Amino acid sequence: MIRLLDVRPLRASAAFRRLWLGSSSALFGSQVGIVAAPFQIWQATGSALWVGAHGLVAGVAMVVFGLVGGTLADAVDRKRLVLVSSSLSAAAAGLLVLQAALGPGPPGVVLLLVGVQTAAIAIGMAARRTFVSRVLPRDLVTAGVALSHLGFQVALLGGPAVGGLVLASGGLAWAYALDAVCTLVSLYGVARLPASDPAAPAARAGLRALVDGCRFVVGRPVLGGAMTTDAAAVVLSMPVALFPLVNAERFGDDPRTLGLLYSAVGVGGMAAGLASGSVARAVRPGRVMIAAAAVWGLALAAFGVVGGFAATLACLAVAGAADTVSVIARGGLVQLATPGEYLGRVTALETVVGAGGPGIGNARAGLVAALVGPSLAAVSGGLACAVVVGVQAVLNPSLRRWRTTDPAV
Template sequence: MDTRPLGVPAYRRIWIGQSVSHVGNAATLVAVGQQVYVLTDSSFWVGLLGMANFIPLVAFGLWGGAVADAVDRRRLLLIGSAISWASTLLILLQALAGLDNVYALLAAVALNATGFAISSPTRGAIIPRILTPELVPAANALNSLVYSLGAIAGPMIGGLVLAWSGYAAVYALDAVLFGAGLYAALRLPPLQPEGEVRRPGARAVVEGLRFILGSQVLLMSFVVDIIAMVLALPRALFPEVAAERFGGDPLALGWLNASMAIGSAAGALFSGWVGRVTRQGIALVAVIAVWGLSVAAAGFVHQLWAVVAFMAVGGAADVVSSVWRQSILQLHAPDEMRGRMQGVFLVVVAGGPRLGDLRAGATAVAFGVGAAWVGGGLACAAAVLAVGLSVARFRDYRADR
């Protein structure tokens, strides 16, 4: 793995801050999903958590990206992070008060998504400002490692704390660990916008969307990711599968939530080869097809270790896809457009899984959890091969041109 970006102090602090805070966030994700399932006894309601995330991500992700192109990005990162932290405290308070109200949980999750929608595109736009272009792909691989390791440790820790101490203890842990990310943002230098500054608003957002629509490569990189997450992601099914197949064991729930991240961490740790692949268009289609088939295979088996193993293969494929897509986007856009590009990236990358949660929950109610899981994976593999290979400019795209 290429670790040269860690030699840059500003990036190193961001990386460490995200490493710590993401553990708490992933633990909360497990606990909130489990709490909603216990309150409602329905995977559909767990899927609605995805919509509670998705709507603010769309609205504030596009707007936050436009703002990031017009103001000091350090200050905007602090504002978004503070909103997310406040939502974590609200989730903690509802658990301490014993409200047991699914609507309160949905509202708090929506507030958290608002903060994330502001801070995430801002952070993505900061990376090319504090690193040289040749270090950007390596930084994206390191970022993927952060999220992967957090998504392994967070669910496992969340499952243990949930079993021993309950929901409030998990949410309290998240609130404490979040401080590491805030510290990293505070230590950044001022990052005023460069190039032509556009006033944030609908016109600036439309300019960003027009920039993407004008490039078939950028547009298709988003399309194939939407196919992967909406059709194949089985995350909303984990509480029901843990209850039906593994006796409701919180540790089994933790393993299910960590399974994709185990593969993602392995893929990121051995990502040095990723930068040497030049035909990234057809390679993206291939790894997303592997993701879909791995998800389908995981849905067929009933042993916990086998489910985790197949989902880990899918996670490794997904992290490679993520590194290629993010690097293409960051290096194709000028600095005055990077915030808006990252806003659209956030809507697709973070919003797609939320729609996937809704798809999984709804199809599980209609056809059963097995059909929702396996059918989604097979549909993903078929769709990405059909769509991705049909666009010549994307299929033949080479990174060295």
């Protein structure tokens, strides 16, 4: 039986309630900023290259400083790290408000401030995600991950829409101000946490600690299998770059249908998030993650061959639902299977795969589509994902058998 969203963590822990509301607020504000900064750059330059530079700056900052943050999260007080990083993010948003109110400023200044803000967010991201397993009992951790992911989905769907409305009615300064206020709200939940001792000696922060974390993941089949499954899904079969081509090939290049293609994945993900109670209670999350990743790949392969508009949307919605199930199961597994002294670095690696993998996957999809067309690119990518996940299921029994009641690996 499918169970609806498991809200027990919100009832059981006041600390989790504050963290969830604060983190959801910060995510919502960042989505508003993601609309505002490219809009300002486009208005100032009219150049797609400049707009693309925004994505490049944010992506590089997220990956590089996300890994740095992972090593810091295992070496310093995680609460203090998140408070400092969130304060820096809010300060960068405040400077974006100032330049918009006075100018607006040149695009180079915007890119610099976006880079600083993204770096600050990334430095604290791994530490913030470890709080779920700290404030909740073990049997509620996966449910807490599900609620956190639902907050992300709400922000992803609602933040850009609200950002557009604020830009249209109030202008750039108000949009950046909303981002800053949302970030400041997020500080409240973290500030109420007790201080925590460093999970590892401070001397372990840095490149050597990061390499040690990578070796740890590779040497643990449960964690390595989770990362491999995620990488297979996002790198081999990410479909977003194919949407404009499929829309032109099948639906007359209508912008209305294109928008629905983008929305279908999110709608499926939201539906799965609202019905994630069964996933949150799963005793063997590795099995759930493997099955969901396989469904993701097969649904996207089907997306490549179906013809009708309704069937196309249905395939994308199923893929979005499967992706959400996989993310929740993997997130709970990583939090529960990783010992505290490695949790920051392992969480950072998981985050980087999730943040950087889709860009690589979309590049792969675009390249293959240029050679053989969008339909075959979707089919080949989806089937490749399903095959890799199937091989992982056969060759990695530890991932299949690991239970939430087992000790960290």
